[in-house]
Amino acid sequence: MSLRFASADDLTWSSDERIALEHANPRFGAVFSDHMAVATWKAGEGWADDAVVNYQGLDVNPGSAVLHYAQEIFEGLKAYRHADGSIWLFRPDQNGERFVRSAERLALPTLPVDDFVNACVRLADVDSRWVPEPGDSGEKSLYLRPFMIAYQDFLGLAAASTVLFSVIGSPVGAYFASGVKPLRLLVERTQARTARGGTGEAKCGGNYAASLRSQIEAKKRGCDEVLFVDAVEHRWIEELGGMNFMAISKDGQLVTPELAGTILRGITRKSILEVAPDLGLEPVERKIGIDELLGGVRSGEFPEVFACGTAAVVTPIGSFLDGDTDVQVAEPTGKATMEIRRRLLDIQFGRAEDTHGWLKRVR
Ligand SMILES: Cc1ncc(COP(=O)(O)O)c(C=O)c1O
Incomplete structure (x- = not known):
């Protein structure tokens, strides 16, 4: 069954003023949108607990495998605002396919491409206010960072048995602060x-x-x-x-x-x-x-x-x-x-x- 990433009941929202301030001078990956998509996976049970929740700290114990063995993968893609106000992703299925290959290499469970894309779409939709106008540089967007970590509290070196998948968003301008400079x-x-x-x-x-x-x-x-x-x-x-x-x-x-x-x-x-x-x-x-x-x-x-x-x-x-x-x-x-x-x-x-x-x- 596909994951829906429905919104949690207790979502909170930044003011228009705060978002406008962050959009004026976005700092790559330094500020995050209000929410995050999450899902968990357990060996023998599969993916569950999918939702869009408030951006918050993770429940990761000191013994979590990701902290010791770097069992972790991630992706990067952007949500773009067009002149008519509509919001779009660029080839998210390609990121989803690469995420599957990365997961296989790192002995993590695979997330179906449709679920990956849906998580990105849902977060960009819920946090659409965080997707900036392209601005003077013509390049502002909401950077999406999907990632997956093995977080079982166990120091044995083994394939993941408990996994967290999440997508977070960060408004970004030009990657290099000085603009297009060789x-x-x-x-x-x-x-x-x-x-x-x-x-x-x-x-x-x-x-x-x-x-x-x-x-x-x-x-x-x-x-x-x-x-x-x-x-x-x-x-x-x-x-x-x-x-x-x-x-x-x-x-x-x-x-x-x-x-x-x-x-x-x-x-x-x-x-x-x-x-x-x-x-x-x-x-x-x-x-x-x-x-x-x-x-x-x-x-x-x-x-x-x-x-x-x-x-x-x-x-x-x-x-x-x-x-x-x-x-x-x-x-x-x-x-x-x-x-x-x-x-x-x-x-x-x-x-x-x-x-x-x-x-x-x-x-
Ligand atoms: C090592 C490396 N090479 C290449 C790329 C470019 O990949 P893409 O065009 O999918 O962003 C990235 C960035 O994602 C990267 O981290």
């Missing part, structure tokens, strides 16, 4: 984020914890983000800490690392590969060596390079720091990059026709 990337040739056979393709917290030390180093060295390479040969480009990587060649190829189990199957990545032909670009998924890339950036073979993901949409890359060598990108806010960015945002915010059928109406 990123400077630190090339990380030593510390890997994930490895073949590991959990790179799953969206689980451990992958992100493993990337933080490199991220700190990047900041110290004046970079915004880290570009990770593979864990074996330390030369094949993988992705950034929280975004996929793409380069545009001077003859119109849109090149991105192939999916080999170590990088996240980004939904933005997939969508860009699907719209690329409409923009006159040929999508190519293949291995890209870091030396080939940096050589191609220097020679002009790759005049444009960018990162992509739900949070930042499409963000141009302006330079790389590889050891002590600085490599500048020829066209850091290049025409093709900005066109891809605009195309995606226009579909998400209803400013262009959704010819692919990617949007799911909330209300």
Whole structure:
């Protein structure tokens, strides 16, 4: 039976003034909407207790498996307000399918895609007042964070027997506080984020914890983000800490690392590969060596390079720091990059026709 995520009887609501204040200057993931969708799962019983309740602390004991063994997965998607006031999600079924794959990898129970999508729709509907107008940046939205944790109070190392699923929401503006400014990337040739056979393709917290030390180093060295390479040969480009990587060649190829189990199957990545032909670009998924890339950036073979993901949409890359060598990108806010960015945002915010059928109406 499908989960309904009906509203609890005791929901409380923020004032219009408070919401307007938070919408004026949204801080990514720092403020949360009034409510959350929840459901629990028990081995032998399945999913139950689905509801939309007030945003509140979780009943997690110190012995909970998630705290010790990182048995946890999450997702990220956004609710967009269109000019007519309607609210939409972008390809939530894709997030739901990835959530199933992540759950399987982390020995968590799977949540049917329809239930996942319904939980997101219900929270965005109940908290529709928290979905901002797109604003001057044209990018404000309500970020939804579905997640699942194993919270049985038991230190034995075992698959989850008690699980909590939840969706929370946070109003967001542009991911990078300074707006669309080309990123400077630190090339990380030593510390890997994930490895073949590991959990790179799953969206689980451990992958992100493993990337933080490199991220700190990047900041110290004046970079915004880290570009990770593979864990074996330390030369094949993988992705950034929280975004996929793409380069545009001077003859119109849109090149991105192939999916080999170590990088996240980004939904933005997939969508860009699907719209690329409409923009006159040929999508190519293949291995890209870091030396080939940096050589191609220097020679002009790759005049444009960018990162992509739900949070930042499409963000141009302006330079790389590889050891002590600085490599500048020829066209850091290049025409093709900005066109891809605009195309995606226009579909998400209803400013262009959704010819692919990617949007799911909330209300
Ligand atoms: C490691 C990583 N790669 C790529 C992405 C981009 O994925 P998506 O486009 O589905 O947001 C994300 C963000 O979700 C991520 O965390």
